[in-house]
Amino acid sequence: MQFDKQISHPIHPQHKLKLEYTETPFNCNGCKEAGIGFQYKCLQCEFHMHKSCALARSTIYRSFYKKCEFQFHHAPPGPALRICDACGKNVLGFVYNCRSCGFDLHPCCANLPQVLDDGEQNLYLCYKLSSPCHHCGGKGRGWSYRSQCKTYNLHVSCVKELLVESWHAIYLNVDKNKVREMQTRIPSLKGTLGNNHAGERSGGKGNIRKCCQIAGGAVSAIVSAILGDPTPIIAAVVGGFMSK
Incomplete structure (x- = not known):
């Protein structure tokens, strides 16, 4: 699958983000989780994003939650602390949330291969x-x-x-x-x-x-x-x- 080498993103509109490969772990400015490998990076601001965060789909489905429709959010919905139902860790940034069930998934967790x-x-x-x-x-x-x-x-x-x-x-x-x-x-x-x-x-x-x-x-x-x-x-x- 081919990906755009440069993109614009709404949470960092001032500069383009370039697709790069790194073997050094980074902190994703989208989901606030660690990353490695392919990332979208701002060369001027040292702004980093997972590929899955930068190119997040608006809606996803997981076979584990057959009745759930997960919507993508730039910030956890509501005032309460959200917990990822895949890994059990706090959700601090980008998240997939099922409004009807209240389930939450980090973008990288949501995209874990079967x-x-x-x-x-x-x-x-x-x-x-x-x-x-x-x-x-x-x-x-x-x-x-x-x-x-x-x-x-x-x-x-x-x-x-x-x-x-x-x-x-x-x-x-x-x-x-x-x-x-x-x-x-x-x-x-x-x-x-x-x-x-x-x-x-x-x-x-x-x-x-x-x-x-x-x-x-x-x-x-x-x-x-x-x-x-x-x-x-x-x-x-x-x-x-x-x-x-």
Whole structure:
């Protein structure tokens, strides 16, 4: 799909926004969430927007909410604090809202692919988990991705908690203390997956190793999707950051 290389946007009318690619996370001036990969950027004002925010459709539908029609808003509707029903995080900027049901979605969450390719196998977006998340051990907390083999589950909210805040700390100077936490907060999942396979018989070590490889690719793919660019290139870049 081809996209315009330069656009005008109503929240930044003074200058054109140019389509660019970056491997450094940025803060989107539209939804106030982190981003990476393709962005629309003002070269004069250092104004950044996710591609999905800059080119947001006025109305979208998600299969999880069959009776809902989500309308795009430049600001959360009403005075009350809004919460994204996909990731459970506060809505501070652009949002998709269903007026009849009151559901809200960040633009990047609203555009999460139903299927992600992590380089090893497909990951499927789920509304509810039937087995525990490999990070928090729970089943609730909004949307999740599940591996094709059904042995690996991770909440979208857990990915945000573990990575986006740390990236904000490093690149956006939100909280310097989080920089020191980054390496210990990355969800390698090796211990968790090892415990899950502890009861397996011969060949168990091979299964553990395979699942850990799946987990690493899955986390990279999910993070890149949450940050607005669910492409294999950006997933590889994210994996590179995480392995440092």
